[in-house]
Amino acid sequence: MAGLLANLRNTVIVSFVLALIIIAGYFMHYGSADAIFWQAVFRWLHVLAGIMWIGLLYYFNFVQIPTMPKIPAELKPGVSKFIAPEALFWFRWAALVTWVMGIILAFDRGYLLQAITLGATEGFKVPQHSFIGLGMWLATIMFFNVWAFIWPAQKIALGLVEADADAKAAAARKAMLFSRTNTLLSIPMLVTMTMNQTIFG
Template sequence: MAGLLANLRNTLIVSFILALIIVAGYGMHNAAWDQIFWQGVFRWLHTLAGILWIGLLYYFNFVQIRKMPEIPAELKPGVSKYIAPEALFWFRWAALATWVMGVLLAWNRGFLIEAFTLGAMDGFQVPQHTFIGLGMWLATIMFINVWAFIWPAQKIALGIVDGDADAKAAAGRKAMLFSRINTLLSVPMLVTMTMNQTIFG
């Protein structure tokens, strides 16, 4: 067992095998691999990717950004050359997966356009569409921030892309500010994602 748990890849493979067995159980219990079943699958994948994305967002903001100034200069390359690039890899791909699964979930539930128009397609008469649409727009802004601003700036700040000391400092500040925007938007976004399903079903 220790051999399995000592290897992250093997741990995840077994975890996904167990998860897929449970997913198949839901499918057999449902007696139809229908729209509701796929809604459950998309919700699971959306939540899984979202936990990874927002978890890393909070790691960067609650831990790494705050503690970097306290790390001795000779130790900082350990973070910037090894930890940060790996965390940013999972961060940006989890953001993409979360957004795609969220769009698929809204499409499967039949309110993608209504949500993206914040309920305008319904004359603003369906609050469920307005609230979930607000959350979807907040998440979309956060997703765009990751790929259009945070990741390009981090590539310069971390030296993945060439830049002098001033360019690296400016890029690091830009990445931090957009990461803080995402942190600011994450709490209200999570309100819509969690309460909408509870209040409106």
Template sequence: MSGLLTNFRNTMIVSFVLALVIVIGYAHGPDGHGAIFLQAVFRWLHVMFGILWIGLLYYFNFVQIRVMPQIPAELKPAVSKYIAPEALFWFRWAALFTWVMGVILAFSRGYLLEAATLGLAGGYTPGVDMQYTFIGTGMWLGTVMFFNVWVFIWPNQKIALGMVEADADAKAKAAKLAMLFSRTNTLLSLPMLATMAMNQTVFG
């Protein structure tokens, strides 16, 4: 067991295989391999990638950004050259797959257009279309956050971390911009999560 748990790759392979067994088990439910089962798979993937994305967002904001000023200068390269680039790799791709799986899930459940228009597509019925207003708000917040990751945070982090040639002033400016957009995503994360977590329970 120790040999398994000390190897990250093997740990994740076994975890995925166990999850796959459970997923296959659900395929033998009342709906079989039908639409409900596929929606359940998309929701699982959406949540899985979302946990990775938001978990890393919180790591950056709760830990790395706050603690970096306290780290001695000679130790900072350990973070900027090794930890941060690796974390940003998983961060940006998790953001992409979270967004893609969310769109696929909304499409497969038949409410993508309603959510994208906040319930206004085809007229608005109070009480009935409210669910699309809420989930649509969450989807748009998630889209803004996804956009921030790929258009602002990642390009500026490449400059700040020295992955792109730049002088000291450009690196400092890029680091500040990356921090501001990362903090913006942190600000948006709780309302976004409120819509995602509560909508399914309240409206089914």
């Protein structure tokens, strides 16, 4: 068992195999691969990627950013050259998968247009669509921030793109501010995602 757990790739493969066995069990008992079944699969993928995305967002904001000033100068390259680029890789791709799975889920459930318009297409008479639409817009802004602002700025700040010291400092501040913006938006976004499913089903 220790040999399996010592290798992350093998651990994740086994975890996915176990998940697929459980999904097969749901399929056997549900008896159909209809829209409801696929909604369940898409919701699982949406939540899985979302945990990775928001977990890394919180790691950056609650751990890495506040801790970096306390790290001795000779140790900082360990974070900026190795840990941060790897974390940013999973961060940005998890954001993309979360957003895509959310769009697919809303489309599959038949409320994508209603959510995008915050319920305007129904005269704002279906609060479920207004609330989930609000959450989807918050998540979309966060997703856009990751790819349009945070990642490009981090490439400069981490030295993955050539820049002078002033440009790196400005880029680091920009990345931090957009990351903090996403932290600010994440909590209300999660309210809409979790309460909507519980209150409206």
